[in-house]
Amino acid sequence: MKDRAINRPSLDELAKGIDQSNRIILSRAITVIESKLAFDQKLAANLLDQIIPQTGKSIRIGITGVPGVGKSTFIDTFGSYLTSIGKKVAVLSIDPSSSITRGSILGDKTRMNRLSKDPNAYIRPSPSGNSLGGVAQKTRETILLCEAAGYDVIIVETVGVGQSETSVKDMVDFFLLLMLAGGGDELQGIKRGIMEMADALVINKADGDNINSAKRAKKNYTNALHLLPPHEGGWIVPVELCSAVEETGIDNIWKMMCDFEAKLSGNRFLIENRRRQNLKWMHELIKLKLEESFYHNPEKIDNIKEMEKQVTAGELSVRHAVTQLFS
Numbered sequence: 329m330k331d332r333a334i335n336r337p338s339l340d341e342l343a344k345g346i347d348q349s350n351r352i353i354l355s356r357a358i359t360v361i362e363s364k365l366a367f368d369q370k371l372a373a374n375l376l377d378q379i380i381p382q383t384g385k386s387i388r389i390g391i392t393g394v395p396g397v398g399k400s401t402f403i404d405t406f407g408s409y410l411t412s413i414g415k416k417v418a419v420l421s422i423d424p425s426s427s428i429t430r431g432s433i434l435g436d437k438t439r440m441n442r443l444s445k446d447p448n449a450y451i452r453p454s455p456s457g458n459s460l461g462g463v464a465q466k467t468r469e470t471i472l473l474c475e476a477a478g479y480d481v482i483i484v485e486t487v488g489v490g491q492s493e494t495s496v497k498d499m500v501d502f503f504l505l506l507m508l509a510g511g512g513d514e515l516q517g518i519k520r521g522i523m524e525m526a527d528a529l530v531i532n533k534a535d536g537d538n539i540n541s542a543k544r545a546k547k548n549y550t551n552a553l554h555l556l557p558p559h560e561g562g563w564i565v566p567v568e569l570c571s572a573v574e575e576t577g578i579d580n581i582w583k584m585m586c587d588f589e590a591k592l593s594g595n596r597f598l599i600e601n602r603r604r605q606n607l608k609w610m611h612e613l614i615k616l617k618l619e620e621s622f623y624h625n626p627e628k629i630d631n632i633k634e635m636e637k638q639v640t641a642g643e644l645s646v647r648h649a650v651t652q653l654f655s
Contacts, residue, residue, distance in 0.1 A: 336356070336360060336367070336368065336371060337353065337356055339371060339374050339375060339378065341353070342356065342357045342360070342371075342375050343375060343378045343379060345357070346379060346382075346473060346476050346477045347379075347382070347476070347477075349416075349477045349478045350477075351450055351477075354450065354473060354474070354477050355452070357375060357473050358452055358454075358466075358470050358473060360372050360375065361375075361376075361466045361469045361470060361473065362454065362466045362470075372469070375473075376469060376472060379472065379473065379476035380472070382475065382476035383472045383475040383476050384475060384602070385475060385480075386471075386474070386475045386479055386480055386481060386482045387480070387481055387482070387501055387502065387585065387589055388471060388482045388484070388499065388500040388501045388502070389481065389482065389483050389484070389500055389501070389502045389503075389504060389585065390483075390484045390486065390493075390496040390497060390499070390500035390502070390503045390504065391403060391483060391484070391485050391486070391504045391506060392485075392486040392493050392496065392503075392504070392505060392506070392522070393505060393506030393507065393508075393532075394508070396508070397506045397507065397508050397532055397533075398506065398532045398533060398572050398573075399485055399506055400421075400439035400440055400485070401439070401572040401573065402506060402530075402532055402570070402572040403419055403421075403440060403443070403483055403485055404439070404440040404441065404442055404443045404572070405442075405572040405573075405575055405578055406483075406572070406578055406581065406582070407419060407440070407443045407446070407449055407481075407483065408442045408443055408446065408449075409575070409578045409579065409582065410480075410481055410582065411443075411446050411448040411449055413582075415448070415480045415481050416448045416449070416450075416478055416479045416480050416481070417443070417446075417448065417449045417450070417479060417480070417481045417482075417483065418449070418450045418451075418452070418474035418477075418479040418481070418482050418483070419440065419443065419449065419450070419451045419452070419483045419485065420452050420454065420467055420470055420471065420474070420482065420483070420484045420485070421440075421451060421452070421453045421454070421485040422453075422454055422467070422484070422485060422486055450474065450477075450479065452470065452474075454466070454467070454470070465616075467484060467499060468499050468609055471484070471499065482500075484496055484499065484500055493522055493525060494525070497525045498605050498608055498609070499605060499609075501588075501589070501592075501598055501601070501602075502527045502528070502585055502588055502589075503525055503526055503527050504526065504527065504528050504530060504581075505522060505523065505525075505526040505528070505529050505530070506530055506531075506532050507529055507530065507531045507532070507545065507549065508531065508532065508533060508545075509531050509533070509534070509538060509541045509542040509544065509545035509546075523552070523553070523556060524556050524557065526565060527559070527563065527565060527588060528565060528566050528567070528568065528581075528584060528585075528588075529549050529553070529565070529566075529567045529568070530567075530568045530569070530570055530577075530581060531545050531546055531549070531567065531568070531569050531570070532570055532571070532572055533571060533572075533573070534569040534570060534571050534576070534577065535571035535573060535574045535576070542569050543569070546567045546568075546569055549567045550567045553565050553567070560597065561591070561592045561595065561597035561598075561601075562591070562592075562595065562597075563588060563591060563592060566584060568580060568581055568584060628653065631652075631653055632653065635649040635650075635652065635653060
């Protein structure tokens with residue numbers, strides 16, 4: 329088989345390596361997951377079926393925030409704290425892809441100096457591509473691979489450039505919104521929808537001359553949260569302060585996450601939430617497959633080109649063109 333010439337490891341080699349927490353094999357398995365080659369897609373599906381019993385035992389944390397809030401520094405400090413207390417941490421960091429060249433920086437390992445050298449941490453940068461909310465399409469499956477490899481905490485860092493963050497919310501247990509203080513009216517520019525999705529707000533860079541403004545921001549955000557709908561799981565969304573540089577408040581943030589997990593596991597919200605996420609994921613994949621099959625249908629390709637010409641020339645409305653393509 330031509331695709332096999334790329335010399336991928338076998339299914340057994342991948343499954344065994346993941347079971348043994350082999351980081352090199354884990355990286356190769358993620359490469360298979362991300363590949364669009366037909367052989368790799370089949371291999372990925374078989375691998376996921378095989379490792380499913382080993383998944384689901386981590387806490388999945390999504391972290392977002394505007395550029396400059398210090399996401400990478402926060403994750404470096406937070407992840408290092410977690411490994412210091414015996415946790416294995418995987419960071420899936422989504423780099424922004426250019427809408428023109430489709431290229432991405434993939435520089436998160438250089439921004440997470442300590443964590444990148446930590447034997448109990450694994451960092452996987454991936455380009456966001458066209459994925460909604462800056463989250464790579466294969467991130468959900470990568471989470472499963474990392475869980476099967478024994479990672480206790482999975483952190484998904486989003487691009488955080490104002491796109492919809494619904495996609496990351498739909499694949500994690502805990503959604504953390506990092507904020508800044510000292511920029512005037514702290515509530516300006518914060519989308520209500522993102523705040524409604526957050527399980528906690530954390531004001532970073534609460535240090536030095538910025539401490540007082542951070543405290544004021546905490547009060548403002550706390551008041552603003554009272555105006556939002558209550559959390560589905562009965563959780564009271566907190567606002568915390570921290571300094572990733574000075575490493576203050578980090579232990580409180582982890583304790584808060586543990587309290588969240590204990591409370592929402594006790595009322596089965598987390599279990600039901602993951603079930604809802606899986607069903608939504610399935611339907612998203614169905615839509616993706618339908619789109620791919622439509623655009624790769626030889627009969628449709630010629631029809632699409634003809635419709636494009638007529639629409640461009642103003643001879644046919646867009647609605648009529650689409651109707652004809654599906655008739």
